[in-house]
Amino acid sequence: MKVTLHGAAGEVTGSAYLVQTDNARVLVDLGMFQGGARTEAKNVLPSGLDPQRLDAVLVTHAHLDHTGRLPLLAKAGYSGPLHATRATIDLAGLILRDSAKVQSFDVIRANRKRARAGKPLLEPLYGDAEVEKTQERTRRNEVRIDDVNRMAEAGIAEAKGSADKAMTKAEEAEKAAKGKLIYTVTLSSDKVTFPLNRAEVSEDARKLVDEAIAQLKAENRGVFFEIEGHTDATGPDVYNLKLGEDRALAVRNYLHDQHGIALNRIEVITYGESRPVVDNKTRPNRAQNRRVVIKVLE
Helix, strand or coil: CEEEECCCCCCCCCCCEEEECCCCEEEECCCCCCCCHHHHCCCCCCCCCCHHHCCEEECCCCCHHHHCCHHHHHHCCCCCCEECCHHHHHHHHHHHHHHHHHHHHHHHHHHHHHHHCCCCCCCCCCCHHHHHHHHHHHHCCCCCHHHHHHHHHCCHHHHHHHHHHHHHHHHHHHHHCCCCEEEEEEECCCCCCCCCCCCCCCHHHHHHHHHHHHHHHHHCCCCEEEEEEECCCCCCHHHHHHHHHHHHHHHHHHHHHHHCCCHHHEEEEEEECCCCCCCCCCHHHHHHHCEEEEEEEC
């Protein structure tokens, strides 16, 4: 594990640090620096921090010195999940909207003087649009910390019932697959493993799918696809079944949208955490279990 401090080092504001492991890059907080003009000049995205490479953002609490630069991520195009409790999300929304309003007033006042002096005009760090994009990241996030707790407390009976239904569907799909298995493509390796709590199809995974489809097109073969979604054992059973389905659907949609494969030739199955290829005791093993398996059948 590697931790890089991007704020609140040698001072108490601007909290931000990047946690990196073999499997993920998570930014914890992105707060605003507060103090004199020299301190506040540091209110930009940290040097060397690429928002596009982040797997997730975790917000510890709503204070401005922990959330004040979050809209800069939205401004830079970050589209990943933002994790926080619901109370933090709601309070941070109020604080960030107020911050955008204060910045707007300060810039208007400063620009009057700069205009008279013939100096270039300033712009606020962000406005209401970036604040709303930041809030949207939290609304679209599949699981917030308090949601995980609530789901875990919902009871084993509901989880078991959903799991039994999913397994029944999977078994029926297997029985219905009367064709001959041609080959299998597994999207699970160092390059194409699905990140934690994510269902997007990576560029490397697309290349593997593209190579397999190119071969089928060259042979002009009419085939059927069975797409299995799998997860590690990190979350509750109900959540993992849904996440496995989302991963399988992401691959199905790619086959349909990019390669024109008819949806009636594609069967989607979710196994959740029920069919691991290795145990879930280590991070590398859990990464292997987060996968999609494509079975090509005649």
